[in-house]
Amino acid sequence: MEGDVTIEGRHRPVLLEEALAILQPRTGGRYLDATVGLGGHAEAILAESAPAGRLFGIDRDAEALALARDRLGHFGGRVELVQGDFARLGAIAAESGWTPFDGILFDLGVSSFQLDNASRGFSFMRDGPLDMRMDRGGDERSAAELLARISERELVRLLQEYGEERWAKRIAARIVQERQTQMPTSTAQLARLVATAVPRRAWPRRIHVATRTFQALRIAVNNELVRLMRGLQEAVQWLTAGGRICVISFHSLEDRIVKEAFRGWARSEPPRVHLLTKRPVGPTEREIDANPRARSAKLRAAERR
Ligand SMILES: C[S@@+](CC[C@H](N)C(=O)[O-])C[C@H]1O[C@@H](n2cnc3c(N)ncnc32)[C@H](O)[C@@H]1O
Known part of the structure; x- marks a missing residue:
């Protein structure tokens, strides 16, 4: 393991x-x-x-x-x-x-x-595949698959609703723009994208800037x-x-x-x-x-x- x-x-x-x-x-x-x-x-x-x-x-x-x-x-x-x-x-x-x-x-x-195991893709602290499924043997889609297919509007809603992320629109726009050339498939890539979407002065103090995005995706992936x-x-x-x-x-x-x-x-x-x-x-x-x-x-x- x-x-x-x-x-x-x-x-x-x-x-x-x-x-x-x-x-x-x-x-x-x-x-x-x-x-x-x-x-x-x-x-x-x-x-x-x-x-x-x-x-x-x-x-x-x-x-x-x-x-x-x-x-x-x-x-x-x-x-x-x-x-x-x-x-x-x-x-x-x-x-x-x-x-x-x-x-x-x-x-x-x-x-x-789950958080500390890079291969599970739950954490922006450790680079790994953007997975986040709790049951990898089930029929759920990984976070990378979800991000590859979701519409920008749905992604905004998901980040607002499940992440309570006030920068949802900017983050969603950044992800959708980026995926046209290179689909984010690793946790580090996604964390970097979020960091570039949110203005530096607005980064939260106590948590990582990507925390809410990761929370939202995890909730969605695992329903x-x-x-x-x-x-x-x-x-x-x-x-x-x-x-x-x-x-x-x-x-x-x-x-x-x-x-x-x-x-x-x-x-x-x-x-x-x-x-x-x-x-x-x-x-x-x-x-x-x-x-x-x-x-x-x-x-x-x-x-x-
Ligand atoms: C915070 S951990 C539990 C830690 C545990 N109480 C301990 O002391 O080791 C939460 C666990 O809930 C599991 N889990 C989340 N959603 C679940 C679900 N719908 N059905 C069963 N297990 C679930 C996760 O896989 C994870 O292992």
């Missing part, structure tokens, strides 16, 4: 203590990690629910799942991991005889493994927001009474979807959940210092009635 991320070199899972305080893993409990990634949260849930708590883990990314399998192997029959899309989590878990669950966790977005809406609606159906759902999101579009889904459940007649977080929970300064990626994390949780 390419890249310099090893299981030992991984980051600490984001908002781990806070997620455990919500899920309260206990022996005999059954838990679903809908985004198992490298298995950081899953490992802690399994450790806390020893000796007989069980965990079912899903991830779209086969490579991450292979690493999680190594990491969690010592829990033996207490854990089962399956490659799949959390938008179909009910069917996937039911097929394996796992439903319902006492706790469900979503830790959204990309893993450090992330639609999958999230579906995944949440699936999840609430498979919680036991008193079971808890905990969602960690990393940008405002995701958080809005989570907030609205939770509110809808809380206000339905009869209410399906009781909200455990009126406002989202964020990381402590200490966590941000140790792991800057945690900066934008927000956790929301609810309990099934």
